[in-house]
Amino acid sequence: MLTKKDIRNEMSRKLDSISAEKWKNWSKEIADHLVSSSLWKESGVIALTVSRGKEVDTYCLIETAWKQGKKVVVPRADFKQKRMSFFEITSFNQLEEGPYNLKEPNVESCPSIDPQKIELVIVPGLAFDKNGSRLGFGGGFYDRFLPKIKAQTIALALPCQVIPFVPTEPHDCLIDHIISPAGFLS
Numbered sequence: 001m002l003t004k005k006d007i008r009n010e011m012s013r014k015l016d017s018i019s020a021e022k023w024k025n026w027s028k029e030i031a032d033h034l035v036s037s038s039l040w041k042e043s044g045v046i047a048l049t050v051s052r053g054k055e056v057d058t059y060c061l062i063e064t065a066w067k068q069g070k071k072v073v074v075p076r077a078d079f080k081q082k083r084m085s086f087f088e089i090t091s092f093n094q095l096e097e098g099p100y101n102l103k104e105p106n107v108e109s110c111p112s113i114d115p116q117k118i119e120l121v122i123v124p125g126l127a128f129d130k131n132g133s134r135l136g137f138g139g140g141f142y143d144r145f146l147p148k149i150k151a152q153t154i155a156l157a158l159p160c161q162v163i164p165f166v167p168t169e170p171h172d173c174l175i176d177h178i179i180s181p182a183g184f185l186s
């Protein structure tokens with residue numbers, strides 16, 4: 001059986017080989033499905049990550065959310081504790097360079113938000129299966145964060161990121177919905 005590490009390595013390689021054009025078009029299709037969903041429409045406070053590399057583009061989604069008057073909250077990761085805090089951003093200028101080329105909120109200019117106020121969480125990840133199992137970069141950040149909140153969770157996946165089976169451990173949290181360019185998978 002493939003280990004989590006095998007899948008991470010294989011997926012990073014596959015993502016690297018996707019052209020910029022395909023990445024852009026798929027991201028747009030995924031965003032269209034998301035913003036037309038009732039979950040998105042009904043949520044006023046949305047937690048997202050700021051996309052990096054070949055992660056499904058979230059810059060457009062953040063802009064759409066702002067235009068629609070929604071609150072956008074993004075995480076700042078504490079890599080020692082493996083925990084995240086969320087801060088509201090109202091401009092991309094409030095982001096700064098964090099570890100691993102992550103864009104993270106500047107804590108001086110962004111108010112922190114009580115996780116209970118989050119209404120929808122867009123969860124990042126490397127690979128997903130139709131059951132809602134998710135594989136991330138291996139920090140366990142979301143598996144520590146999600147049990148604390150009651151919001152619905154959605155993952156955005158390029159076609160190659162949906163695989164038949166993601167191995168899970170007891171601490172792994174299932175994602176409620178996965179959106180690929182073809183639409184909602186679950």
Ligand SMILES: Nc1nc2c(c(=O)[nH]1)N(C=O)[C@@H](CNc1ccc(C(=O)N[C@@H](CCC(=O)O)C(=O)O)cc1)CN2
Pocket residue numbers: 049050051052055075076077084100102124125136137138139140141142
């Ligand atoms: N855009 C984005 N932001 C995010 C996440 C994410 O997955 N994507 N996170 C989701 O939890 C949290 C940060 N967690 C992260 C954990 C590891 C790496 C990372 O880049 N790791 C190295 C590999 C390190 C190793 O080999 O052990 C890498 O991928 O090169 C990035 C983010 C919060 N912010």
Ligand SMILES: Nc1ncnc2c1ncn2[C@@H]1O[C@H](COP(=O)(O)OP(=O)(O)OP(=O)(O)O)[C@@H](O)[C@H]1O
Pocket residue numbers: 004124125134135136137138139140141142143144169171172
């Ligand atoms: N709720 C938790 N409490 C304590 N330890 C946890 C918890 N969730 C995950 N861990 C630990 O964190 C490490 C990484 O977990 P895992 O491989 O599932 O990460 P991941 O889901 O791929 O990463 P991420 O959520 O950051 O994207 C593991 O060593 C795991 O034991």
